[in-house]
Amino acid sequence: xxxxxxxxxxxxxxxxxxxxxxxxxxxxxxxxxxxxxxxxxxxxxxxxxxxxxxxxxxxxxxxxxxxxxxxxxxxxxxxxxxxxxxxxxxxxxxxxxxxxxxxxxxxxxxxxxxxxxxxxxxxxxxxxxxxxxxxxxxxxxxxxxxxxxxxxxxxxxxxxxxxxxxxxxx
Amino acid sequence: xxxxxxxxxxxxxxxxxxxxxxxxxxxxxxxxxxxxxxxxxxxxxxxxxxxxxxxxxxxxxxxxxxxxxxxxxxxxxxxxxxxxxxxxxxxxxxxxxxxxxxxxxxxxxxxxxxxxxxxxxxxxxxxxxxxxxxxxxxxxxxxxxxxxxxxxxxxxxxxxxxxxxxxxxxxxxxxxxxxxxxxxxxxxxxxxxxxxxxxxxxxxxxxxxxxxxxxxx
Numbered sequence: 578x579x580x581x582x583x584x585x586x587x588x589x590x591x592x593x594x595x596x597x598x599x600x601x602x603x604x605x606x607x608x609x610x611x612x613x614x615x616x617x618x619x620x621x622x623x624x625x626x627x628x629x630x631x632x633x634x635x636x637x638x639x640x641x642x643x644x645x646x647x648x649x650x651x652x653x654x655x656x657x658x659x660x661x662x663x664x665x666x667x668x669x670x671x672x673x674x675x676x677x678x679x680x681x682x683x684x685x686x687x688x689x690x691x692x693x694x695x696x697x698x699x700x701x702x703x704x705x706x707x708x709x710x711x712x713x714x715x716x717x718x719x720x721x722x723x724x725x726x727x728x729x730x731x732x733x734x735x736x737x738x739x740x741x742x743x744x745x746x747x
Numbered sequence: 748x749x750x751x752x753x754x755x756x757x758x759x760x761x762x763x764x765x766x767x768x769x770x771x772x773x774x775x776x777x778x779x780x781x782x783x784x785x786x787x788x789x790x791x792x793x794x795x796x797x798x799x800x801x802x803x804x805x806x807x808x809x810x811x812x813x814x815x816x817x818x819x820x821x822x823x824x825x826x827x828x829x830x831x832x833x834x835x836x837x838x839x840x841x842x843x844x845x846x847x848x849x850x851x852x853x854x855x856x857x858x859x860x861x862x863x864x865x866x867x868x869x870x871x872x873x874x875x876x877x878x879x880x881x882x883x884x885x886x887x888x889x890x891x892x893x894x895x896x897x898x899x900x901x902x903x904x905x906x907x908x909x910x911x912x913x914x915x916x917x918x919x920x921x922x923x924x925x926x927x928x929x930x931x932x933x934x935x936x937x938x939x940x941x942x943x944x945x946x947x948x949x950x951x952x953x954x955x956x957x958x959x960x961x962x963x964x
Binding site (some may be wrong): 590673675676680681682710711713714715717718721724734 | 768769770771774775786796798799800801803804807934
């Protein structure tokens with residue numbers, strides 16, 4: 578997983594249009610970042626060092642939103658990125674009442690989770706996508722942004738296939 | 748749009764299903780259509796969880812932000828509501844309409860001309876009439892039947908679309924001949940069965956009539 582950290586950071590930096598700087602893995606696979614003489618250690622520190630340089634407002638408005646955001650980032654890193662499959666149903670349930678993870682706008686939490694979940698979502702079957710319908714809806718909405726998607730492929734959420742199984746719903 | 752009137756409970760239920768896998772009503776960013784429907788729904792029951800989520804989300808935008816949403820981009824609705832798309836060509840939703848009105852008009856004119864020319868051409872050419880060439884075997888009762896009289900009788904039959912051709916007598920055996928007569932019928936005007944019945948009406952001469960050959964022309 579730790580090798581993915583760097584690619585996630587790279588993708589996030591590209592999305593925010595900030596220079597990713599020099600990213601390396603330090604002791605205990607902790608990502609290190611150095612840019613213009615400053616060094617940041619640890620994934621979230623690096624992430625937060627990007628935020629002020631971006632023109633996009635991804636950090637949340639109120640302090641409550643900021644706190645929530647930080648919790649989501651920790652959650653994504655500590656739990657979701659380790660074994661994404663185990664957390665799909667939890668995330669799905671959370672998204673039942675939400676369009677985005679924090680507040681009502683796109684934040685860095687959405688961005689990071691998109692990159693973390695991409696590999697998983699790509700390999701889900703249609704039935705599983707249907708099972709995690711709220712997650713699928715969120716993911717589908719995320720991936721429509723070409724800046725966010727970057728080189729990733731569009732994950733197909735076509736439900737025609739499912740019409741044969743449960744015609745009433747599609 | 749797969750939901751009906753959102754003011755009814757049934758419509759809301761469909762909207763709930765619709766929003767299950769979509770974040771916005773049309774496309775992937777909020778648009779005026781979202782606002783329109785949002786304003787039609789004053790309050791959402793908590794059991795319609797998808798509508799509630801969407802409703803809360805749209806509610807979070809200020810009036811100013813709502814005003815700046817892009818116009819309704821749904822191609823399905825675009826057919827119903829007149830939208831002037833001519834100045835925002837970059838919005839790639841106008842799937843079937845041409846983006847240049849003038850070009851459209853000339854294209855329509857060319858098409859019209861072609862249709863006209865084609866129909867004129869078609870009118871000049873006579874419609875193809877389906878015809879059949881038939882050889883009938885007319886069999887007499889016995890060798891004493893007057894074949895000449897029989898042939899004369901057969902040829903008296905007049906039907907619309909029927910033309911008799913050559914005929915000849917073919918020996919069958921024991922001095923008995925049968926009359927083979929060629930005729931051409933127009934399929935639409937004259938039926939072969941009716942013709943055979945007509946011939947069989949000359950009971951004094953004709954025992955039976957068979958179709959020896961039948962070819963579509």
